[in-house]
Amino acid sequence: MQQEELYKWMFRAAAVYNIIWGGIVALFPGLFFEIFDIPMINYPFIFSGVGMFVALYGYGYWVVASDLRRYPQLAFIGCMGKIIGSLGWVVHVLLGDIPAQTLWTNVLNDFIWIPFFVSYLLWVRKEKSLHKLYN
Secondary structure, three states: OHHHHHHHHHHHHHHHHHHHHHHHHHHOOOHHHHHOOOOOOOOHHHHHHHHHHHHHHHHHHHHHHHOOOOOHHHHHHHHHHHHHHHHHHHHHHHOOOOOHHHHHHHHHHHHOOHHHHHHHHHHHHHHHHHHHHHO
16 A cells, blocks of 8 residues: 555656646746757747646646556556657757757656656556456
8 A cells, every 4th residue: 555655646746747847838938948058949839839748747647646546548658758758859869959968858857757657557557467366
């Protein structure tokens, strides 16, 4: 039960983090570019859209926290977004499209959460297997 409470707490923390970060990016799409001192993109509304998606992920994480066994698909989507998005970001850093210092965005938004998401997904898979075994 202690592990279950940790997962609930972590998904709530991920939800709040994503809603705040996504909301800030949606409302202030130029802030990222100012922080990293890089040129602003031509269409800042695209970055506002990214913020909106991140905030919506936050809602999904809150839903997962409300019933850990019922909504692992939402966590899987979030986990894949963190992994695939980070890989794409790294590729563009290596190609020289984005400065390496912007990887801090991935550290805070993705890398620190990936081990937790993977752990949760393995836990819920085990829980569902045990449920089938004993029912």
